[in-house]
Structure formats: C-alpha cells, structure tokens
Amino acid sequence: MHNFDFVKPSSLAEAVKAMQAEGAQALSGGQTLISTMKQRLAAPAVLVSLTGIAEMKGVSVAGRVMTIGAATPHAVVAKEAAKAYPALAALAGGIGDPAVRSRGTIGGSLANNDPAACYPAGVLASAATIVTSRREIAADDFFQGLFTTALEEGEIITAVRFPIPDRAAYAKFLQPASRFSLTSAFVARTGSAVRVAITGASENGVFRWTEGERALSANFSPQAVKGLKANADDMIGDLHGSKAYRAALVGVMTARAVAMAMA
Amino acid sequence: MPKDFGIGASSKRREDVRFLTGQGHYTDDLQLHGQAHAVFVRSNVAHGRIRSVNTARAATMPGVLAVFTGEDFKDVGGNPAGWLIKSRNGEAMREPKRPVLAHGKVRHVGDAYAAVVAETYQQAKDAAQQIADDSVIEELPAIIDMAAAVADASNRVHDEIPDNLCYDWGWIEDNRARVDEVIKSAPHVTTLELVNNRLVPNAMEPRASIGEYFPGTGDYRLTTTSQNPHLTRLLVAAFVLGIPENKLTVVAPDVGGGFGSKIYHYGEEALVLTAARKLKRPVRWTAERSESFLTDAHGRDHVTRIELACDKQGNFLAFRTETMANVGAYLSNFATVTPTFLHGTLMAGPYKVPNVYVNVKTVFTNTAPVDAYRGAGRPEATFSLERVIDKMCRELNLDPFEVRRRNFITPDMFPYTTPVGLAYDTGNYEATLDKVMEIADVAGFEARRKASAARGKLRGLGLSTWIEACGIAPSHLVGVLGSRVGLYDAATVRVNATGNISVMTGAHSHGQGHETVFAQIVAEKLGIPESSVEIVHGDTSKIPFGMGSYGSRSLAVCGVAMSKAVDKIIAKGKKIAAHMLEASEADITFEAGKFSVAGTDKAKTFGEIAFSAYVPHNYPLETLEPGLEETAFYDPANFTYPAGAYLCEVEVDAETGKVDVVAFHCADDFGNIMNPMVVEGQVHGGVGQGIGQALCENTFYDENGQLLTGSYMDYAMPRAADLPFYNVDYSCQTPCTHNPLGVKGCGEAGAIGSPPAVVNAVIDALHRGGITHVTHIDMPVSPNRVWSAIHG
Numbered sequence A: 001m002h003n004f005d006f007v008k009p010s011s012l013a014e015a016v017k018a019m020q021a022e023g024a025q026a027l028s029g030g031q032t033l034i035s036t037m038k039q040r041l042a043a044p045a046v047l048v049s050l051t052g053i054a055e056m057k058g059v060s061v062a063g064r065v066m067t068i069g070a071a072t073p074h075a076v077v078a079k080e081a082a083k084a085y086p087a088l089a090a091l092a093g094g095i096g097d098p099a100v101r102s103r104g105t106i107g108g109s110l111a112n113n114d115p116a117a118c119y120p121a122g123v124l125a126s127a128a129t130i131v132t133s134r135r136e137i138a139a140d141d142f143f144q145g146l147f148t149t150a151l152e153e154g155e156i157i158t159a160v161r162f163p164i165p166d167r168a169a170y171a172k173f174l175q176p177a178s179r180f181s182l183t184s185a186f187v188a189r190t191g192s193a194v195r196v197a198i199t200g201a202s203e204n205g206v207f208r209w210t211e212g213e214r215a216l217s218a219n220f221s222p223q224a225v226k227g228l229k230a231n232a233d234d235m236i237g238d239l240h241g242s243k244a245y246r247a248a249l250v251g252v253m254t255a256r257a258v259a260m261a262m263a
Numbered sequence B: 001m002p003k004d005f006g007i008g009a010s011s012k013r014r015e016d017v018r019f020l021t022g023q024g025h026y027t028d029d030l031q032l033h034g035q036a037h038a039v040f041v042r043s044n045v046a047h048g049r050i051r052s053v054n055t056a057r058a059a060t061m062p063g064v065l066a067v068f069t070g071e072d073f074k075d076v077g078g079n080p081a082g083w084l085i086k087s088r089n090g091e092a093m094r095e096p097k098r099p100v101l102a103h104g105k106v107r108h109v110g111d112a113y114a115a116v117v118a119e120t121y122q123q124a125k126d127a128a129q130q131i132a133d134d135s136v137i138e139e140l141p142a143i144i145d146m147a148a149a150v151a152d153a154s155n156r157v158h159d160e161i162p163d164n165l166c167y168d169w170g171w172i173e174d175n176r177a178r179v180d181e182v183i184k185s186a187p188h189v190t191t192l193e194l195v196n197n198r199l200v201p202n203a204m205e206p207r208a209s210i211g212e213y214f215p216g217t218g219d220y221r222l223t224t225t226s227q228n229p230h231l232t233r234l235l236v237a238a239f240v241l242g243i244p245e246n247k248l249t250v251v252a253p254d255v256g257g258g259f260g261s262k263i264y265h266y267g268e269e270a271l272v273l274t275a276a277r278k279l280k281r282p283v284r285w286t287a288e289r290s291e292s293f294l295t296d297a298h299g300r301d302h303v304t305r306i307e308l309a310c311d312k313q314g315n316f317l318a319f320r321t322e323t324m325a326n327v328g329a330y331l332s333n334f335a336t337v338t339p340t341f342l343h344g345t346l347m348a349g350p351y352k353v354p355n356v357y358v359n360v361k362t363v364f365t366n367t368a369p370v371d372a373y374r375g376a377g378r379p380e381a382t383f384s385l386e387r388v389i390d391k392m393c394r395e396l397n398l399d400p401f402e403v404r405r406r407n408f409i410t411p412d413m414f415p416y417t418t419p420v421g422l423a424y425d426t427g428n429y430e431a432t433l434d435k436v437m438e439i440a441d442v443a444g445f446e447a448r449r450k451a452s453a454a455r456g457k458l459r460g461l462g463l464s465t466w467i468e469a470c471g472i473a474p475s476h477l478v479g480v481l482g483s484r485v486g487l488y489d490a491a492t493v494r495v496n497a498t499g500n501i502s503v504m505t506g507a508h509s510h511g512q513g514h515e516t517v518f519a520q521i522v523a524e525k526l527g528i529p530e531s532s533v534e535i536v537h538g539d540t541s542k543i544p545f546g547m548g549s550y551g552s553r554s555l556a557v558c559g560v561a562m563s564k565a566v567d568k569i570i571a572k573g574k575k576i577a578a579h580m581l582e583a584s585e586a587d588i589t590f591e592a593g594k595f596s597v598a599g600t601d602k603a604k605t606f607g608e609i610a611f612s613a614y615v616p617h618n619y620p621l622e623t624l625e626p627g628l629e630e631t632a633f634y635d636p637a638n639f640t641y642p643a644g645a646y647l648c649e650v651e652v653d654a655e656t657g658k659v660d661v662v663a664f665h666c667a668d669d670f671g672n673i674m675n676p677m678v679v680e681g682q683v684h685g686g687v688g689q690g691i692g693q694a695l696c697e698n699t700f701y702d703e704n705g706q707l708l709t710g711s712y713m714d715y716a717m718p719r720a721a722d723l724p725f726y727n728v729d730y731s732c733q734t735p736c737t738h739n740p741l742g743v744k745g746c747g748e749a750g751a752i753g754s755p756p757a758v759v760n761a762v763i764d765a766l767h768r769g770g771i772t773h774v775t776h777i778d779m780p781v782s783p784n785r786v787w788s789a790i791h792g
C-alpha cells in the first residue's frame, strides 16, 4: 500500500468539498478499495471516508418506497429491510461473510459495479433510483458495463430509493471460490409488470433479461422460463463457468427466483 | 468405559488453549530489536532469460540496506533433492541446480530473482518494484502442458535437459512384460484416463522466516515455518550456505499448518540468513498470500492412464498405470519420491492382484515446484485404482461392494507381499467394508434416494477402499531405493528431580496434537498425571536429531522412539529401586507409578526414584550414573499400513450441476488408538481436504504460465458449508505388528481415501438418474463440469 491522506467528514457538504482535492477517492466500507490498494493497484492521494456522515446511513420506509443510505452496511440492510422488502434484505444477508457484511455498503457496491455483485441486480430489477450528491439517476441508466457507471468524477452516491414490488426474490448461484454471484437472478413483480435482472453472467455486467420478463409477464410461474436460455454469445466464459453454462443458468436461476417469489 | 486419561483417552488438546485464545507464538509474532525487512523480486513471466537485473537505483532508495541478486548466490550450493530416482534404463534422474535466487533464467511466475532488505517493509517493497522496473527479462515460450514439454525438445525449462524429463521410472520393470501379456489376453479390460488435480496447500499461516546472526560467537539462528527443523538445518547449512551445523540453530515455533508444504527448505530461508550475516541485524520475511499461491510447493498434478484387467466376475488380473507427474520448474526436496515410491508401490491397493506395473514420467514445466502434500502419492494411487474399479463395475454390471470383497487380501494371508514390493504386515479390509456399510445404512439408501428425487435431486453412493503406507522406513531399504536421508526419529525423556518430565521430540507438531497425545503415552507408561509431562519440539538446540513430521509418521516413528526412551527410564529406575529397596533388580516390578519388590509391600514411588537419581545420597554410584534422562532413536522395520473403507453420499442438482456431499462415512483401521478425539479430528481434516480436492480446488495455469487461480477469488477452498457431518469409526483395529505401540498413523488417511469416494458417488448419482453417458468427470467436480458432462 502507498501512503495516503485520510479525511472523515461528518456531512455530505464537507465530503463533496473534500472530493475536490487532487487524487481524492471516496472510501465507504473499504471491502474492495482497501484490498486494491494493498495490491498496489490503486493509489489514491486522499481517502474521503463516507462512514461518518449520518445523513448517508440507515434504512427508512415511506409507504411503498424504501430508502437506503449509501453508507449503510449490508448487515444493517439485512436486518432493517427484512420486513418491508424481504427479498432485498435476503440479498444483503447473502453477500460475502459476516465481516464483509458489517463493513461493505450498498453505495460502494453500486459505485464499484462488479459484474458479479449482488446489489446491482436488486437495484435494476426493482427500478430503483440512485440519488447522488448532484442528481437522481434511474437504475436503467446507471449501470453501464463492467465496473462502469453513470457516476461522474467526484460524484457521491448518497442514497438508493426502492419502490417496493408486490413480489420479489433473489436466487443466487455462488461462484465456488469467491462466493460472489456466478449467475443470479433478481425477479420483481409490481402489478403485472415483471422485471428480471441478471448478475454475474454477462460481459456487460448486470442486465435486464427481457426475454424472461416477457415470458413472466404473460405467465408468472417457474414453468414460463424453464428451458429458456440467455444468449450465450453475451455471456462471460471463464474457469468457473462456460458461456453456455451461464446462459442456461440464467433460465434456471430465474425460475428459482420466481418460485421463491411465489412462495 | 472410555478412559479419562492416558492411552486411549480423549484428553483435550492442551495446545488448543493457546491456539484458541490468541496466545500461539508464530514466526511472524517474533519481533526483534533492529530487525530489517526482506522483500523478494519475483518473476511475472513463467519463462524468461534474465538479460539484466539492475539494482543501482533501488540500492539508493530510502531505507534500503542491501540488495541481492542471483549473482550473489551463484557460488553457493543448490537446494538439493532428497531422493535419487533412476530411470528404467538405469540412468540417474536429471537434477538441475535450484538456486537461492534465480540466475540466468526465471522458470515460473513467482520465481525470485532478486531481494531487497530495508528498514521497513514498505521501503523494501518500493525498492523491489524499482528493481522489477529496471530489469530486463526476455520472455520465452512457457512450457506448461506435460505432453508438449516432453515432445518438444527445443523448448526447455532447464537448458541442459533436452526433453524436460526428470526420469522415466518403471515399477517393477521386471513385471512389465508379464503385465502387458496378461492385459492383452484378459477377458475384460477397463481403461480410464484421469487427472489428479494440482493443489495449492493453503496453510492458514503463510511461510515466514527470520534470520539472525550473532557476530560475537559467529552463531546463526533461523526461525522459520518448518515441519522439520533439523532437516531444514541440514539443508540450508550443509548443502546451501556451507555454515557448520553446530553454528546454526533452527527454531520452528508454532506453525499454522503445513500439509507437506513446510517440509521443504526454501530459498527465502537462505536469503534471510545471508542478509542477517551481511547486515549484522535480524532480517525477516513473511509471505503475502499471493506469494504462498505462487511459491509454496504445490501437490498432486498427475495425468494418468490406468488399465484394469479382470475376468467377467471382476476378479482382478492386472493393473497397468502410465502417469505423467508434473514436478514444476525445480526439484523440491521430496518431489522425486512422491510420484514414485509413494505412489507406484501402492498401486496394488488392498487387493490380491497378481500383476501390477507402473510407469511414471516426471516432467519439468514452468510452474511452481510440486512436492508431497497430505497423502503424497498415495491419494494419486488410490484415486486411480478406486475410480477404475468403479468404472469396471459399471461396464460389467457388477456390485462395487462385492467386487472389492472378492479381491481383498484376506486376514489369513498376512504378511502379504504385493507385486509392487511392499510387505503388508496386517489388516482386515473386509471388516472395514462391513463396518462402513453398517454405519452408513447402505440398506436404507434406496429410500433416501427416493426422498432426494422427490426434491428434484439425484442421489448417489460412492465407495472407496483404500490403503496407504506410513512411517516410511527402514532407512537401509530406502537408502537402496534412492533416499539420501535416514527415516528414523528420536526422542529424549528427561525426568526432572521432582519427578515431572520434559520430552524432547524430533517430530514437530503443527496442529496434530503431539503435545497432548505424546504426553498421554508417557503418563500411561509411567503411571503419572498427564499434566506432569511436557512435550518440547521445534528447536534444534533443544531436541535430538529427528526427521520431523510428515507422512503420518509422528506417532508411528517418533512416538515409538519416545516409548522406547521411557522403557529405558523404567529399566534404570528398576536398578535404582533395587538398590534403595535392597532387593535384586530381577525382583523389581514397575506398575502404576510404583517400583515394588515382587511379593512384598516394599515399594518406592516414581517420584522417589527420580529424586534419588538427582540427589544420589543413597545410590549405586559405583555401577550407575546419576540422573534420569534417556534418548532413543527408532528406525522402523517396515512401513505401517493403515487402511479403510469410505462411503460418500451426494446429491446432484442436475439443473445447475452442483454437488452436495450429504453424508460421509469412514471405517478406518489405524491399529491401536492413543486418543480417539484426536484421531477423529485428523480424519475430519483429511476428509475435508479430500472433498476440497474432489469438488472445489483447481490450480489453473494458462498457456502462458500465469496462475489464473492465484487468490481465493478464483481458488475455491472447501468451507464448512461444503462439508457434511462426518461419521468416523475406528473400531476395526489390527495393531501394527512391528512397533510396540501397535499404531499405524492417521494423519493423511482422510485425504487419501475420500476423493474417489466423492467422484464415484457423483457418477453413481448420474447413472441412477438415467444419465449413463457420463463415465468420468475430472476433479474438481465443479458445477460447471457436472453440468457440461450432463449436457455435453
């Protein structure tokens, strides 16, 4: 690790200001950033910690909308969202291990946009809104490919706003080593509209599986997507899963998510 | 009635008190005044010619104290191979020099070609990066695939070895023609090509070494993560650096797991000693986890074609094996014996097969060195055999239980000499098979399978009946076979004046539980409390010259040495007692901690005798030395042969290919049991590693020699959730006939017996589920591989 300066602002305004320094980078749970720095793959000059900003933490529910502060750790979401939005709470509770869940945050996960991360699927399938220090971004516009988002230089995610679906579930298939997602499906149904987001599978990161959505909008049952596959050409092929395997898992995990959502 | 102390009691592991409360003392915990930090500059290409290593800029960087390159070590010795293996044509194996730092060429990703010592770790790290930036290494085509390595004589890991072949070994060469003949004319031959996957040891504690030099005396001390401090001392002092052994102390304090990878001497140990001498300051190094992945000696990595010839009833007629064993870029200390004498000699299994021939070609590649890893050679043998037997049973539609039973060596046949040169002293293989079928409720399997099917899962049952050879010995025999070391062990029992005891052992405990179990044995034999016995190990300045811990040898070799030393204590105690009790030595009996004159009530306690030995006021000084301390060296007459039967039940999710091990049953014969709880723990750990190999662990080098599974993000270790509750039975006991404790060894058994049971269970599940085109899946049997096999 290279040397760096560390600031821990207590308000968003201070954080926005601190982010203007040369080589500044936001630090949330540090579960990704710190290990990248240890490997000397990142060397920010200033780390701006977001975990001391009260307005960026916590879970609140107003009617059918749940808002999660960007600096809220997964373990807190797993607990506090359990009643209002159990599928999202379960997703948070299935991330990593207890240490990761106590530190890692939703804001860090979304800003990082790891193609195998869980939250992007929940956010995209829920049609959530990403609230930043500058604007609001619809989930459909936020994720722009592997480790790429709509965020601009110095922009800080402050919260994520979820419309709570009528039925939802996340079916995660673990990559055997990292236990991130190998290919997982988040299914959300509100009224008759169904959104399916797949993470871990595509070379372009999280995506909406429109074919699955169409089938499920017509018939919300596991049978509707059984045997359906995603386009293998777009899939990641690596040691843990070939393109064809991931393409098939898209259908299998979507069906399982639907079964869970109906249970 | 279970005992509550002594031999056979499940005494709680006393070492766990410090391990579980954070009070263990590991190499990296040692902080020394004036210490400096070493960081290695490691190759990021698999194969390259070193054009220049430019250290000039690094040497002037802040905090840098010294810089070393391969040039600095080109005149000292290489790290030697412990066994000389001969090829079928009688030629000696090829034995390239393994330098402290690479010189001329780098031969695997992670190969260290320079090192920096600086005031702080970060400074050393910065300077190491500078050297990497300033050096020129011309990348050469990487040699990764073994078959290609042997076929292409122009591309060489070592320029002087044209076909990248270390040796081409035949065992037993005289059997070859007959085995070929039998296979040619056999009623049935089953052939299986398989891979025994390469494993990264992943000890919880990474390797670490601290060198010290004491200018006032010229003494050195090396504190290091070693399973065998005396062996490390011999290698680094006598072979590599030329330091007299008496001037070097090697200390291996608490060691957080080794599994084989810490048997060997590594160049980092020589570097920290050399740097300490140069700087006259302690120099420390602790591996980062990625260094562990890249440079700890890996395990396994065989590609095998095995043929099993039998009659239509499944009576075995012959086994023939052709194996390519990957040795990596250099010969690690026991790399040459692992695929040969620890593998080929086990290729008869527990079976009365008359004809066996094994051919092993050991090949250099641009990958990390490969050496013994928990089981070492025996898991490879067991996997090949138990898989091909299972395949044969399917081909001939025979019952796998019945086939094994039919072919077992029976109890009346011992001692039994196999066609691959071992003499099994005792065993009862059928008893372990019966036992495992009983504890696994094989009769109830069909009902369990139906219940799984109702949940959409395919259930399968996999059997493995395994044998291994532990406590490799005797020295004169292994000497003939090519060993350059002896394989005895040693212990000193020192009775203190107040009657409590320090036992100094050559065996090293790095998780096994020696401190508890060895104390149980001494306490039982002397009739004193376990708490009066302390086990001292891991420091060459304290212990007798022993060979350390590996090959499930600690109890069967060192434990026996210790038991013999205790016998000497008792014999001397009798002499002292005879004098004190004014009786003839022949009339003295020793029982329950008391020396008595037979037929009288005259007696002295063990404590009284000990006190008299050190305060010899009433003592036969004319004929007997004072003191009560004895050493024994023990060189076993034969290997020991633990054996057992393992049954694994899996559920396969055919949609995702995921395999769950839902039950695992072990019926082992370890001979006499000293501490049942420790034995169970050893089996649990070994089976866990075996399941890891079977389902999870994949060491993958791409064609450029980059290790794509160089971190836990891609290298899957088994976790608690991947493992079932084990059902372990060790009641089938045929005590070893040639050691006085009747013990056989249990440390590696689980890792040896379990992988084929798991894979057999997966294949069984698929077949019972109607997916009969799948005859084999290579390990690790990952979800992707199972799915591809089903849908491929």
Ligand SMILES: Cc1cc2nc3c(=O)[nH]c(=O)nc-3n(C[C@H](O)[C@H](O)[C@H](O)COP(=O)(O)OP(=O)(O)OC[C@H]3O[C@@H](n4cnc5c(N)ncnc54)[C@H](O)[C@@H]3O)c2cc1C
Pocket (backbone or CB within 6 Å): A025, A026, A027, A028, A029, A030, A031, A032, A033, A034, A050, A070, A071, A074, A094, A095, A096, A097, A100, A103, A104, A105, A106, A107, A108, A109, A111, A112, A116, A117, A118, A119, A151, A155, A156, A157, A158, A178, A179, A180, A181
């Ligand atoms: C062992 C392990 C297992 C894991 N398993 C999973 C898993 O199964 N599923 C899963 O989804 N994830 C998993 N993760 C990832 C983890 O859950 C975190 O979500 C992730 O590491 C990022 O969150 P963080 O808060 O730690 O972010 P940090 O590491 O602090 O930051 C990550 C990146 O986001 C930026 N950033 C952080 N917060 C903000 C913000 N508010 N606005 C703008 N930019 C910001 C940082 O500058 C940095 O570039 C795992 C991580 C580990 C170490």
